[in-house]
Amino acid sequence: MDISGKKAIVLGGTSGIGLQASLMLAEKGASVVAVSRDPSKAGDVPSSIRLGALDTRDPEAVEAFFNIEGDIDILVNSATGGSRAFGPFMEMDMKGFQGSFDKLWGYANVLRYGVSHLREAGSIVLVSGSPARRPKPGQIALSAVGSAVEALARAIAAEIAPKRINVVSPGIIDTPMVALSGDDRAKHYQNVTKTQLIGRPGDAAEVAKGIVFAIENDFITGTTIDVDGGWLVAQ
Numbered sequence: 001m002d003i004s005g006k007k008a009i010v011l012g013g014t015s016g017i018g019l020q021a022s023l024m025l026a027e028k029g030a031s032v033v034a035v036s037r038d039p040s041k042a043g044d045v046p047s048s049i050r051l052g053a054l055d056t057r058d059p060e061a062v063e064a065f066f067n068i069e070g071d072i073d074i075l076v077n078s079a080t081g082g083s084r085a086f087g088p089f090m091e092m093d094m095k096g097f098q099g100s101f102d103k104l105w106g107y108a109n110v111l112r113y114g115v116s117h118l119r120e121a122g123s124i125v126l127v128s129g130s131p132a133r134r135p136k137p138g139q140i141a142l143s144a145v146g147s148a149v150e151a152l153a154r155a156i157a158a159e160i161a162p163k164r165i166n167v168v169s170p171g172i173i174d175t176p177m178v179a180l181s182g183d184d185r186a187k188h189y190q191n192v193t194k195t196q197l198i199g200r201p202g203d204a205a206e207v208a209k210g211i212v213f214a215i216e217n218d219f220i221t222g223t224t225i226d227v228d229g230g231w232l233v234a235q
């Protein structure tokens, strides 16, 4: 796909990975709508990118949003959804575990109401995460949700073809999702990336490049692209 002149919707497009995807798509000439629950938090976004407010967990709002937006060519969803549960399964607050699936339901809503507005040559990218296929201790919820996202894309690909759908799976990426600052932030990332083959956190732009690759390459659908610093193959 030649991105220039295409219309792109990026859910979760106001921060981190989604924001970088929005910026790259706009840079390549797409008309981009970057959406989140509270886009006023977005900070410095070029005026060429239109901001929108939407909670992906609200199916009626998602349906109304796509009806207003009309035809689209590119649909990216990297919205985190809601809260996430961590820790051993046997000690996990089950409401927290269920709440982690808000991300999946958000993705499901966006597919349910967005796919019919996607042009035939259109492309969708969802975002999972490395724990989907290689969970570390305490990542049961992240793993279950991420696996479900990847399975959803694989399963729906045939149903929506020739429209394409792929997943990008990030490893540990330095984004506003982690609220730490200063030394605490540096120590956190040093600690959580020390066993990776590439011993640093990824940059959101490195993941966005994976998203753009999946959009531009017309011969890819139903698959997952890992951008993870070697998380999956580290000892």
Ligand SMILES: NC(=O)c1ccc[n+]([C@@H]2O[C@H](COP(=O)([O-])OP(=O)(O)OC[C@H]3O[C@@H](n4cnc5c(N)ncnc54)[C@H](OP(=O)(O)O)[C@@H]3O)[C@@H](O)[C@H]2O)c1
Pocket (backbone or CB within 6 Å): 011, 012, 013, 014, 015, 016, 017, 018, 035, 036, 037, 038, 039, 041, 054, 055, 056, 057, 078, 079, 080, 081, 082, 103, 106, 127, 128, 129, 130, 169, 170, 171, 172, 173, 174, 175, 176, 177, 204
């Ligand atoms: N960063 C990592 O290390 C990492 C690793 C693996 C996977 N991931 C995945 O990558 C994706 C992007 O993460 P990120 O690090 O870029 O996070 P981020 O910087 O916190 O950005 C998340 C974005 O999602 C939006 N959002 C959250 N819930 C939403 C909802 N219900 N409806 C609409 N928008 C919503 C947020 O804006 P509002 O708050 O305004 O809604 C924000 O724009 C997530 O799916 C995450 O699980 C990240």
